[in-house]
Amino acid sequence: MGWNDGSYKDKKVISxxxxxxxxxxxxxxxxxxxxxxxxxxERSKTGIRKYSFxxxxxxxxIANQLEEGVGTNEIRKELKRREQxxxxxxxxxxxxxxxxxxxxxx
Amino acid sequence: MGWNDGSYKDKKVISxxxxxxxxxxxxxxxxxxxxxxxxxxERSKTGIRKYSFxxxxxxxxIANQLEEGVGTNEIRKELKRREQxxxxxxxxxxxxxxxxxxxxxx
DNA sequence: CGTGTAAGGAATTCTGACACG
DNA sequence: CGTGTAAGGAATTCTGACACG
Numbered sequence: 640m641g642w643n644d645g646s647y648k649d650k651k652v653i654s655x656x657x658x659x660x661x662x663x664x665x666x667x668x669x670x671x672x673x674x675x676x677x678x679x680x681e682r683s684k685t686g687i688r689k690y691s692f693x694x695x696x697x698x699x700x701i702a703n704q705l706e707e708g709v710g711t712n713e714i715r716k717e718l719k720r721r722e723q724x725x726x727x728x729x730x731x732x733x734x735x736x737x738x739x740x741x742x743x744x745x
Numbered sequence: 746m747g748w749n750d751g752s753y754k755d756k757k758v759i760s761x762x763x764x765x766x767x768x769x770x771x772x773x774x775x776x777x778x779x780x781x782x783x784x785x786x787e788r789s790k791t792g793i794r795k796y797s798f799x800x801x802x803x804x805x806x807i808a809n810q811l812e813e814g815v816g817t818n819e820i821r822k823e824l825k826r827r828e829q830x831x832x833x834x835x836x837x838x839x840x841x842x843x844x845x846x847x848x849x850x851x
Numbered sequence: 852c853g854t855g856t857a858a859g860g861a862a863t864t865c866t867g868a869c870a871c872g
Numbered sequence: 873c874g875t876g877t878a879a880g881g882a883a884t885t886c887t888g889a890c891a892c893g
Contacts, residue, residue, distance in 0.1 A: 646753070654864075656789075656864075667877085683762075686864085688864080760884080762883095771855080773853090774853080
């Protein structure tokens with residue numbers, strides 16, 4: 640339990656300079672995509688942005704979409720469509736668990 | 746290929762301040778364990794230390810060992826003993842691949 | 852031996868804004 | 873709309889050293 644739960648992919652621990660190197664994007668671009676609500680880094684107590692590896696993967700996709708002429712608004716919607724299934728998956732899992740337990744109650 | 750190879754566990758992208766928060770160790774302690782050759786962070790072009798999640802796991806173990814009264818020299822040897830098997834595992838995997846390919850050549 | 856701290860400097864990050872198109 | 877840049881300030885990190893034990 641604790642922070643050692645899932646993989647390290649979702650842990651927000653990388654600062655913007657490193658993200659810039661890893662993605663090839665400028666810090667300006669990275670901050671702008673946050674302003675457009677395409678990514679949601681966390682902040683340290685003193686306000687410094689922290690990103691996860693998942694954020695980095697998302698940023699790379701954002702860059703690709705922009706190159707293809709897709710606007711940030713479209714990209715945002717696309718990203719939402721993908722995150723929804725994840726939530727639904729969790730819901731389905733919960734439902735399955737419920738049914739599973741129900742089986743035994745019968 | 747590239748940096749997206751294995752998991753994110755080995756990517757050195759976390760700066761010392763974050764590592765300090767994640768491990769509960771002081772920056773002084775973290776730098777000292779490096780001096781004693783227990784961990785090997787990478788450095789940015791400007792000399793800033795970068796750690797991986799694996800480094801963080803190692804640091805936690807180091808802290809535990811020290812609490813138990815084990816000295817840094819002992820801990821270093823113990824850490825070496827563990828890393829060797831990892832290299833051997835890679836070797837074994839290579840060997841298996843060789844045998845696998847041999848199968849088809851017969 | 853392992854860790855704290857003050858010291859001075861260098862590198863990083865932040866925000867709001869002007870600019871171009 | 874997406875991105876570059878100069879501006880000033882705040883936060884981070886680095887090294888070498890003195891200290892305690």
